[in-house]
Amino acid sequence: MSEQTRSATEVGTSGALFRVEDYRMCESVGYLVGRTKTALSMAIEQEVAQMDVTHSQASCLVLLANGRCQTATDLGRELNTDIGSLTRMLSRMEKRGLIERVRSESDRRVVHLELTEAGRDLAGRMPAIYTRVLNRFFAGFSQDEVQTLRGLLRRVLDNSCAAEGQRLRPAEH
Incomplete structure (x- = not known):
């Protein structure tokens, strides 16, 4: 038995909440949380498509609007997205006039992301969409x-x- 398997088995018999012998993927908390996240994301994707943005773009707008994120690095960490695809998405958002990249005056290596007026307007419309979807899911x-x-x-x-x-x-x- 490998060390990883032995360790998992030992945890399973030590009073842990989850046991290898009881594991059923479709009833796993991780599986259910993942499926729920996917279903929520798909529902939001359908709603925001009417505004010609993706769920990921909408999330960026909201995170920038509420000050939770200020740079691409912040967004990548918060959204668990690789920086390459995030950079491409931000470029598309910049071309659409939703965001601007502004170099920091105190550290020229840092590029801050700022919402344009159009970006702020769109970000302001997201809570109504998010709450509508959440209300459906949590009926x-x-x-x-x-x-x-x-x-x-x-x-x-x-x-x-x-x-x-x-x-x-x-x-x-």
Whole structure:
């Protein structure tokens, strides 16, 4: 038995929440979270397509608008996107007049991303789309259930960051 398999088996018998012998992919929390994320993304993609943007572009606009991100590096980290494809997407957004690249005066190596008036307008329309999709997906849920889910997901993210010595940034409203 390999060290990785032995380690997984030992964890499975030590009272861990998840056990190898009980694992069923389609019932796995990771699988269900991934499927949910994909379904949400596809629904948002359909909604924002009417405005001639992609879900990824809409996410960039919102992250820039609320100050969560200021550079391509920030966006890449937040969206878990490789910098090459992100740079190409940002170039398309710049050509459309949604963003501008502005070199930092204090450090010429740093390029900040700023929304244009058209970009701010589009970013301002995203919360209505996002809430419409979320309301469809969470039909029948109570506020308490949504708050519980949000808290649980934050704990999972905090656990994932703990191994790397990072903390999840506070939520932006």
